[in-house]
Amino acid sequence: MRLVDYTLAKRAKLTELRGGRLSRDDVCDAHPELLRAARNVGEQTPTPCPVCEAEPLVHVTYVFGEALRQANGRVWPRTGLADLHRSMDEVACYVVEVCTGCYWNHLAQRYLLGRRHVG
Ligand SMILES: [Zn+2]
Numbered sequence: 082m083r084l085v086d087y088t089l090a091k092r093a094k095l096t097e098l099r100g101g102r103l104s105r106d107d108v109c110d111a112h113p114e115l116l117r118a119a120r121n122v123g124e125q126t127p128t129p130c131p132v133c134e135a136e137p138l139v140h141v142t143y144v145f146g147e148a149l150r151q152a153n154g155r156v157w158p159r160t161g162l163a164d165l166h167r168s169m170d171e172v173a174c175y176v177v178e179v180c181t182g183c184y185w186n187h188l189a190q191r192y193l194l195g196r197r198h199v200g
Pocket of ligand 1: 130132133134136180181182183185
């Protein structure tokens with residue numbers, strides 16, 4: 082499983098926020114669809130939101146792959162990922178972290194699933 086982690090980009094963004102070069106409105110701009118996904122199928126993490134520190138971060142996973150057809154680019158529940166891994170050749174997963182309290186959102190990870198990436 083090839084994994085790209087976006088922690089550095091996140092840290093840079095938070096540094097800009099704390100330094101006043103970005104406002105809270107700039108970084109806490111989660112789309113209503115993303116917030117709905119976070120509430121309905123998001124996976125709650127033990128990590129508090131780095132901006133408001135009041136709510137735990139929620140991970141929302143989007144899946145991309147030609148073979149997914151209409152589901153290409155859709156939000157996918159975490160529990161359904163193992164099935165995709167077994168049944169698809171290749172699926173790209175993008176994990177977005179979201180705070181449902183202050184609307185902070187950031188791309189956290191990208192990784193590839195599928196039979197092509199087994200082992
Ligand atoms: Zn927050």
